[in-house]
Amino acid sequence: MKNYGKVVPALLIALFALSCDTEQADAPAPLVRLSIDEAGGDAEQNKVLAEVRRATARYHRVAAAEEDGYMLTSPCVATEIGGMGHHYLNIANLQDGVVDPSRPEVLVYEPRKNGTMKLVAVEFMVLAEPWDAVNDDPPMLGSQEFEDHRNPNPGEPPFPHYQLHAWVWQHNPLGMHAPFNPTVTCDFEVQE
Numbered sequence: 001m002k003n004y005g006k007v008v009p010a011l012l013i014a015l016f017a018l019s020c021d022t023e024q025a026d027a028p029a030p031l032v033r034l035s036i037d038e039a040g041g042d043a044e045q046n047k048v049l050a051e052v053r054r055a056t057a058r059y060h061r062v063a064a065a066e067e068d069g070y071m072l073t074s075p076c077v078a079t080e081i082g083g084m085g086h087h088y089l090n091i092a093n094l095q096d097g098v099v100d101p102s103r104p105e106v107l108v109y110e111p112r113k114n115g116t117m118k119l120v121a122v123e124f125m126v127l128a129e130p131w132d133a134v135n136d137d138p139p140m141l142g143s144q145e146f147e148d149h150r151n152p153n154p155g156e157p158p159f160p161h162y163q164l165h166a167w168v169w170q171h172n173p174l175g176m177h178a179p180f181n182p183t184v185t186c187d188f189e190v191q192e
Helices: 011-019 036-041 041-062 062-067 089-095 128-134
Strands: 070-072 082-088 107-110 116-129 148-149 159-166
Touching: 041 062, 041 116, 062 070, 062 082, 082 089, 082 116, 116 128, 128 159
Parallel strands: none
Antiparallel strands: 070 082, 082 107, 107 116, 116 159, 148 159
16 A cells, blocks of 8 residues: 555544544434445455454553543444444554554553453555545555545545444454444443
8 A cells, every 4th residue: 555644633632532422423314235245255354353352452452542642522422333443543553654563553441340441453544635635546455445524414524535443352243344233232331
């Protein structure tokens, strides 16, 4: 993948946080279902996902993620379709413009009944403008194409981007790369 080295203003963090308002997130999102081949039959894709798991295993502790530059940027996000959880963004990973399975831009955590947070997924995110300036095709994670969010919907980051979820730490009956997971809930979010 090409690197575009574009500087991203700190304002993106604020925009990302504001866009993840749970009231806006109640709007239905498109469901993505994977074929059998995509779900488990692609050996090369499974290797990529195994690399994602190896690289993010240390982030089961939120403190480890924060030490490596991930910052909480959203309340717990859920819809009637399913949940996502809390998003922790690493701005340096977003700025580098590289799709690297070992360096996801976002870690996704589900609040648990005991007050802890469980790592459930990662999200890869690429800013559209600099990517499109040097690439004709959308980004890929292995053989999986990113979703096109160049015209953002309410409840998602308000800047043009590509994104791809990977539910590598919690099974998603809708598929590995579906945006929402019906097994994830915000029922135990700590209210401050």
